[in-house]
Amino acid sequence: MKLRTNKALVTxxxxxxxxxxxCVRECPAKAIRIADGQAxxxxxxxxxxxxxxxxxxxxxKQVLRGVDRVRELLADPAVKVAACxxxxxxxxxDDIEYDRLVGMVRKLGFDLVAEVAFGADLVADRYRKLxxxxxxxxxxxxxxxxxxGYVERYHPDLVDSLAPIVxxxxxxxxxxxxxxxxxxxxxxxxxxxxxxxxAASERVAGDVDAALTFVELREMFQEDGVEPPNxxxxxxxxxxxxxxxxxxxxxxxxxxxxxxxxLMAGEVIAAxxxxxxxxxxxxxxxxxxxxxxxxxxxxxxxxxGAGMSGHDPLFKRRSRVSxxxxxxxxxxxxxxxxxxxxxxxxxxxxRAFLAYDQRVPVPFEDEIRMIMARMGKTKxxxxxxxxxxxxxxCRDHAMAIFKGLAxxxxxxxxxxxxxxKTVQDxxxxxxxxxxxxxxxxxxxxxxxxxxxxxxIAHEVNNPLGVVLMYAHLLxxxxxxxxxxxxxxxxIVDQAxxxxxxxxxxxxxxRQNKAVMQSTDLTxxxxxxxxxxxxxxxxxxxxEHEMADPLxxxxxxxxxxxxxxxxxxxxxxxxxxxxxxxxxxxxxxxxTLTVSDTGVGIPRENLKKIFEPFFTTKQIGKGxxxxxxxxxxxxxxxxxxxxxxxxxxxxxxxxxSTFTVILPRRHGEE
Numbered sequence: 001m002k003l004r005t006n007k008a009l010v011t012x013x014x015x016x017x018x019x020x021x022x023c024v025r026e027c028p029a030k031a032i033r034i035a036d037g038q039a040x041x042x043x044x045x046x047x048x049x050x051x052x053x054x055x056x057x058x059x060x061k062q063v064l065r066g067v068d069r070v071r072e073l074l075a076d077p078a079v080k081v082a083a084c085x086x087x088x089x090x091x092x093x094d095d096i097e098y099d100r101l102v103g104m105v106r107k108l109g110f111d112l113v114a115e116v117a118f119g120a121d122l123v124a125d126r127y128r129k130l131x132x133x134x135x136x137x138x139x140x141x142x143x144x145x146x147x148x149g150y151v152e153r154y155h156p157d158l159v160d161s162l163a164p165i166v167x168x169x170x171x172x173x174x175x176x177x178x179x180x181x182x183x184x185x186x187x188x189x190x191x192x193x194x195x196x197x198x199a200a201s202e203r204v205a206g207d208v209d210a211a212l213t214f215v216e217l218r219e220m221f222q223e224d225g226v227e228p229p230n231x232x233x234x235x236x237x238x239x240x241x242x243x244x245x246x247x248x249x250x251x252x253x254x255x256x257x258x259x260x261x262x263l264m265a266g267e268v269i270a271a272x273x274x275x276x277x278x279x280x281x282x283x284x285x286x287x288x289x290x291x292x293x294x295x296x297x298x299x300x301x302x303x304x305g306a307g308m309s310g311h312d313p314l315f316k317r318r319s320r321v322s323x324x325x326x327x328x329x330x331x332x333x334x335x336x337x338x339x340x341x342x343x344x345x346x347x348x349x350x351r352a353f354l355a356y357d358q359r360v361p362v363p364f365e366d367e368i369r370m371i372m373a374r375m376g377k378t379k380x381x382x383x384x385x386x387x388x389x390x391x392x393x394c395r396d397h398a399m400a401i402f403k404g405l406a407x408x409x410x411x412x413x414x415x416x417x418x419x420x421k422t423v424q425d426x427x428x429x430x431x432x433x434x435x436x437x438x439x440x441x442x443x444x445x446x447x448x449x450x451x452x453x454x455x456i457a458h459e460v461n462n463p464l465g466v467v468l469m470y471a472h473l474l475x476x477x478x479x480x481x482x483x484x485x486x487x488x489x490x491i492v493d494q495a496x497x498x499x500x501x502x503x504x505x506x507x508x509x510r511q512n513k514a515v516m517q518s519t520d521l522t523x524x525x526x527x528x529x530x531x532x533x534x535x536x537x538x539x540x541x542x543e544h545e546m547a548d549p550l551x552x553x554x555x556x557x558x559x560x561x562x563x564x565x566x567x568x569x570x571x572x573x574x575x576x577x578x579x580x581x582x583x584x585x586x587x588x589x590x591t592l593t594v595s596d597t598g599v600g601i602p603r604e605n606l607k608k609i610f611e612p613f614f615t616t617k618q619i620g621k622g623x624x625x626x627x628x629x630x631x632x633x634x635x636x637x638x639x640x641x642x643x644x645x646x647x648x649x650x651x652x653x654x655x656s657t658f659t660v661i662l663p664r665r666h667g668e669e
Contacts, residue, residue, distance in 0.1 A: 008043035009064050009197050010053060016060035021410060023052035023061065024390025028274050028298070029150060032390075033405045042405075045358050047149035048194030049298040050306025051274060063193050063307070067220060069210045073185045074109040080180065082112035084172050084208075086190025087120060087241070088248035090324035091303040091317035092214040092310060096228050098324065103231035105189075108220055112176065112237045116190065119172030120244030121341050124257035126165045126349050131259060131267075131293060139163040139293050140284065143253055145198035146298035147277065148353065156355035158285050163293075166204065166351045168247055169195055173207045175239065175344055185209045189217050191248070191305030194298070203351055213307025239344075242337030245325045248302035249318050253295055272297040363402040371398040375414040388412035461502055468495045515554050516666050521583050521590055522549040528559045529581060532566045537576025545584040551664045557633045558592075564626040565594040565658050572598025572656060585664065589639075592660040600647030600654040609643065630660075637662050 017039050024032045024039065031045035032052065039060070041052065053061040073081050083105050093101050105113045123143060130139065142148050142163045151158050166174070173186040188195055188211040199208040212220075221227070246252035250272045254261055261268045269291040271280035277296040283289050299305055303317040310317075329337075363371075372394060377383055383394040389410040391397040400406035409415055475488040522544045529542055562581075569579050577597035584591045601609065610631040634641045639662035646654050 007064055008041060009046055009048050009193065010041045010050070010061055011064075012039050012041060013060045013062055014038050016058045018058050018060070020058075021388070021390035022055050022057070024406070024410075025387065026051040026055045026274060028278050029154065030391075030400065030405060034407050034410055037407075037409070044356075045153065047146045047153065047298070048192075048197040049146040049274075050193035053193065054306040063213065064196055065216070066196060066210050066212045067216050070187055070212060070220075073187065073209060079185050080111045080183065081109070081185045081187060082114055082176050082180070082237075083108075083110040084114050084116045084119075084169065084176070084186060084188050085236075086169075086188070086192070086248065086302065087115065087117035087245045088191045088301075088303045088305065088308070088317075088321065089189075089214070090320045091248070091312070092191065092308050094310075094312075094320050097233070099233035099235060100228045100231065102236055103234040104221060104226050104228065105217075106234055107226045107231045108224060110187070112180065112184075113234070114172055114176055114239075115236050115241040115245070116168050116172050116188065117241030117245035117247065118239045118340065119168035119170070119175065120247040120253075120256060121242050121337070122171045122175065122244075122344055122347065122349060123165055123168050124244055124247075124253060125341050127163065127253065127293070128257040128259060130163060130165065136292075137161075138284070138291065140281065141253060141293060141295040142351075142353075143167050143247065143295075144297045144302075145192070145194040145201075147281075147296050149194065149197065150277075150298070151281065152353060152356045153358040155281055155285050156357045156359075158281070159353050159355045161284075162353045164350050164352065166207075166349050167198065168244065169198065169211075170204050170207045170351070171347075171349050174347055174349065178344070178347060179239075187212060190214065191302055191308045193306050195307075203353065213305075215307055215309045218309055239340045240332065242329065242332060242334075242340070243325070245328060246321070249321055250297060250301040251295070252301070259293070267292045268295065269293075270295040273300045274298070360403040363399060367402060368395060368398050371401050371408070375408045375411045376417060377414075384413055386413065460498070464495060464498055464502065468492065468499065471495060516552040517555060518550055519553045519555050519558070520549045521551050521553070521558075521592070522546060524553075524555060524558060525562060525581060525583055525592070528562045529566070532563060532570075535570060535573075535576065538570055538573055539576075539578045541578065541580045543580065543582045545582065546590065548585075548587075548664075549583070551585075551590045551662065552666050553637065553662065554633075557636070561630045561633050561660065562592065562594070564630050565660075568626060569594055569596035569598065569656070572596050572600070577655075588664060590662050590664050592662070593657060595655065595657040597653065597655040601643070601645040601656055602647045606643065606645065610641075634660055634662070638666070639663060 019034070019037050019039065021034070021039075023041075024030070024034065028049060028051065029045055029047045031042045031047070033040045033042050039052075041061070050063070053063060073079055085102075085105065089101065090098070096104070102113045120143075127141070138161055140147070140151060140158060140161050140163065142165060145167060148162065151162060169188045169190070173188075176186060177184050186208050188199060188208050190211075191214055193213065195208075196211040196213075198204065199211040243256040246256050251261065251270045253259075254268060254270060259268055261270055269280065269289060271277050271294070277298055280289070280294060280296055284291075284294050300314055301318070303321060304314060372378070372383075375394070375398075377394055385393045389397045389406065389412065391400055391406070394411070397406055397411065401408060471488055471491045475485055475492060478484045478488060525542065525544075529540060566579065566581070573579070573596055580593075580595040582591075582593040582595075584593070610627050631641060639660060642659045642661070643656065644659075645656035646652055648654070
C-alpha cells in the first residue's frame with residue numbers, strides 16, 4: 001500500500017530475501033513481484049494485510065516505521081495526544097493486567113488512553129441501523145482496511161457496495177475530538193499494518209495522526225524503560241467500551257451489533273482468512289451470494305494481525321479476548337453501555353471510497369501457451385500445479401509472468417530439469433575439455449619429440465654409417481679369428497639396431513601433414529593385410545561392413561597406421577590366435593578396427609601406450625614409436641582412436657581392440 005507520502009507500507013530487505021516465494025504464496029493481492037530473484041512489494045497493489053511480514057522466516061519484510069512520528073507528537077508540549085488501544089490488546093499483552101498496561105502507555109507521555117472498542121460499539125450501532133433500512137441494497141463491511149484496499153483495487157465495480165461507515169479506529173478518533181477538541185492528536189495502537197495506510201488515506205484525512213503496531217509499542221516500552229512494576233495502574237479514559245471489544249474476533253461485529261448470521265435466512269455471511277475472503281468477495285460480485293451484508297476480515301480475526309509480536313495459536317488468543325470482555329462487561333450495565341453509544345448518535349461516521357483499479361487484462365490463450373511452453377509445459381500433464389512458485393496453478397504463474405510479476409525460473413520442477421540438463425552439459429563439456437587437454441599435451445609432446453628426433457637422426461646417421469662400414473670391413477678381414485669375428489658381429493648388429501631407431505625417428509618426425517585423397521578403404525585394407533607379415537599360427541579375418549567404402553584419407557599414412565596396429569597385434573599373440581580387421585562407418589565417418597586374441601594390455605599401461613618411447617617389448621624388439629605415430633596420424637586426420645583391452649584371464653577372454661574413427665570427408669582447410 002502506498003501512502004500519501006509516496007512511501008511503501010511494506011518493503012523488502014534484499015540482503016535477507018532468500019527467494020522462497022512464501023510471500024508470493026501468502027499474498028492475496030499478488031502484490032509481490034519477483035525480479036532478478038528478489039521479492040519486491042508493489043506499493044500500488046499492496047493492501048497492507050501484512051501476510052508477507054508474518055510468514056517471512058528471514059525477516060526480510062519491514063513495515064513503515066511510525067515510532068518517529070509519534071515521538072514528535074509527544075515531544076510537542078502544545079499538542080495533546082491520545083492513544084487509542086485496539087481491542088485485540090489482551091491477546092498481545094496477556095501477561096500484563098489491562099489497567100497496568102494503560103498506566104504504561106500513559107508513562108510514555110500520552111495525555112489520554114482510550115479504547116478503540118468504543119469506536120467499534122459506535123460502528124456496530126451504525127451497521128444495525130443500516131440493515132434495518134427497507135431497501136434491497138447489498139453491502140460489504142468496511143471495518144477492515146485491507147478489505148477496502150482489496151475491493152478498491154481488484155473489484156472496483158463493488159466500490160458502491162462498500163458500507164459507507166468508518167472503521168472503529170476512525171470512529172473513536174472522531175468521538176474523542178468531539179470531547180476534547182479538534183486539536184487533539186490521535187495515535188492508533190493495534191495489530192494491523194493496514195491501519196497505517198488507512199490513517200494516511202485521503203478519504204479519512206486528518207482523523208488519525210499516526211498508527212503504531214503492538215510490536216512498535218513494545219519497542220517504545222523498551223527504549224523508555226517502561227515496565228509493569230514501575231507504573232501506577234490506570235483506567236481507560238471515557239467513553240468506555242461495551243460489546244465492541246469483541247470486534248477483533250471473527251464475527252465480533254455481528255455479535256456487537258446484535259446481527260444474527262442466520263444460516264437459513266442467509267442475509268448475513270461472514271468470512272475471514274487469506275483465501276476465504278477472496279472467494280467470498282468474488283462470489284459476492286458474481287451474484288452467487290444473495291446476502292445483504294458480507295462481513296469479511298483479511299486475517300482470521302484482528303487477533304492474528306501481522307503487527308502482533310507473539311506466536312500463540314488462534315483459539316488461545318480468542319480465549320484471552322473473550323475473558324477480558326466478560327470481565328469488563330460484568331462491571332458495566334447494558335443501560336450504561338447503550339447510553340454511552342446514544343450520546344454520539346449525531347456523530348458523523350460516514351465515509352466514501354474511490355476505485356483504484358489495479359487489474360491487469362487477462363492474456364490471450366496463445367500468450368499463455370507460449371509462456372508455459374518456455375517452462376516446458378506443452379501438455380496438460382506437464383502442469384503439475386505444485387504451488388512451489390507461490391501460485392495456485394501453472395496457469396496462474398503464467399499469467400503472473402505476463403503481468404510482469406513473476407519469472408519462469410520460479411517454476412521449481414522446470415528449474416530442476418534445466419539444472420539437471422545443465423549439469424549433464426557441463427559434464428559432457430568437461431569431458432570434452434579434458435580430452436582436448438590430453439590431446440593438446442600429447443600433440444605438444446609429439447611435436448617436441450619430432451623436433452628432437454629430426455635433430456638426432458641427422459646428427460647420428462653419418463657417424464653411424466661410418467661405424468657400420470668399418471665394422472663390416474674389419475669383420476671381413478678377421479674372418480679367420482672366430483672370437484674377434486663374433487665381437488665385430490655384435491658391433492654390426494647393435495649398429496644396425498641404432499640405424500633402425502634413427503630411421504624410425506626420421507619417420508616419426510616427418511608425420512606433420514596429411515595429403516587427403518578419395519580412397520577406397522576396403523581395397524586399401526585388403527592390400528595392406530596381404531603385405532603385412534603374420535605368423536602361420538595366426539588366423540586373419542577381414543570383415544567389411546561399409547555401404548560406401550570411399551573416404552578422404554592419406555593413403556600412405558593409413559597404411560602405416562594399419563601396419564603398426566597389425567604388427568602390435570601379432571606381437572601380442574606369440575602362441576598364435578585370431579587377428580580380425582573390420583571396416584565400417586556411416587555418412588559422416590568411417591571406422592577401422594583391429595582386434596587380437598593376445599595377452600592384452602595391463603590396465604595400468606592403457607594411458608601410456610600412445611606416449612613416445614613407451615614399450616613393453618624386450619630390448620631390441622621395439623622402439624616405442626609405433627603407436628605414437630599412429631596417434632599422430634589419426635589426429636592429423638581429425639579423428640579419434642580408442643582401445644579396449646583385457647589382460648586378466650579371470651575377467652574373460654584376453655585380447656585388445658583398437659578402433660580408429662576418421663571423418664569421411666574433410667572441408668577446405
